[in-house]
Amino acid sequence: MELGLAGKTVIVTGGGSNIGRAIAIAFAQEGSNVVIADLDEVQGKKVADEINAAGKGSAIVVKTDVTSLESVETMVKKASEKTGAVDVLVNNVGWDKMMFFANSDAAHWDKVIALNYRSVLNTMKSVLPLMKAQKKGAIVNIGSDAGRMGEFTEAVYSGAKGGVIALSKAVAREEGRNGIRVNVLCPGLTPPPAKSFGEKSMWTTDMNMTPEQLEKAAKGYPLRRVGTPNDVAYPVVFLASDAAGYVTGQTLSASGGYTMM
Numbered sequence: 001m002e003l004g005l006a007g008k009t010v011i012v013t014g015g016g017s018n019i020g021r022a023i024a025i026a027f028a029q030e031g032s033n034v035v036i037a038d039l040d041e042v043q044g045k046k047v048a049d050e051i052n053a054a055g056k057g058s059a060i061v062v063k064t065d066v067t068s069l070e071s072v073e074t075m076v077k078k079a080s081e082k083t084g085a086v087d088v089l090v091n092n093v094g095w096d097k098m099m100f101f102a103n104s105d106a107a108h109w110d111k112v113i114a115l116n117y118r119s120v121l122n123t124m125k126s127v128l129p130l131m132k133a134q135k136k137g138a139i140v141n142i143g144s145d146a147g148r149m150g151e152f153t154e155a156v157y158s159g160a161k162g163g164v165i166a167l168s169k170a171v172a173r174e175e176g177r178n179g180i181r182v183n184v185l186c187p188g189l190t191p192p193p194a195k196s197f198g199e200k201s202m203w204t205t206d207m208n209m210t211p212e213q214l215e216k217a218a219k220g221y222p223l224r225r226v227g228t229p230n231d232v233a234y235p236v237v238f239l240a241s242d243a244a245g246y247v248t249g250q251t252l253s254a255s256g257g258y259t260m261m
């Protein structure tokens, strides 16, 4: 199967940690030139060094705050400097901290909405002019099963991710005529392997789970395990590739059967 990703410019937001890191590495393994757009430059550089040392594809880090349109526009300019193109955008940055909605406050709402939803507006708006000029482009937005079903103690996050799903479908309808595809990949619970995340990862501060908690969570999945970063990364690469050239506006869960819709 020809994926058509060799030599392509691929932006991965939050590509320094966990799922984003695996996505960046998976695209590089297909020969893509990856732009890691992460607020944590140090962690992003670790992943870029790993990719460049492996000798397939390439990677650069552009320090970016995806909640700022200005910062994203600067990043997209740098990303397209060499070839004038951005072929693939993967919106991977997201954040949550579990709590009952009744206990959440406006600061929590603002952070969840900025990192999970506004970030996607900023990046899609910034790459669309380039993709339209190319008459081709693929966008994969990382959603969550929470956004499909509404998850216990993740109410605001569920709403923001549900918003990402609806937004993606709407943009897919508008931009299909320009050869641009937009799809959503929803991970299930995907804890990071050791040393695969930086200090701005939610797993450093807000998402600590004990092995016992993870084991209990795994029992809720038909496949009886939680996800690995590559469980998410490989379907993302497929959705962005020419192999999925007739797939747009779709939401795919890579979550061990946690949701089936």
Ligand SMILES: NC(=O)c1ccc[n+]([C@@H]2O[C@H](COP(=O)([O-])OP(=O)(O)OC[C@H]3O[C@@H](n4cnc5c(N)ncnc54)[C@H](O)[C@@H]3O)[C@@H](O)[C@H]2O)c1
Pocket (backbone or CB within 6 Å): 013, 014, 015, 016, 017, 018, 019, 020, 037, 038, 039, 040, 043, 064, 065, 066, 067, 091, 092, 093, 094, 095, 096, 115, 142, 143, 144, 145, 186, 187, 188, 189, 190, 191, 192, 197, 198, 199, 200, 201, 202, 203
């Ligand atoms: N891991 C899971 O269990 C899980 C489950 C469902 C959905 N998701 C979704 O998958 C995506 C990735 O999750 P993860 O667990 O790998 O996240 P993570 O928190 O481990 O990594 C996020 C990355 O984004 C970077 N980042 C944080 N704020 C940023 C900003 N303002 N601008 C640019 N970069 C910033 C961090 O430095 C980090 O490298 C998110 O959208 C998340 O909502 C994750």
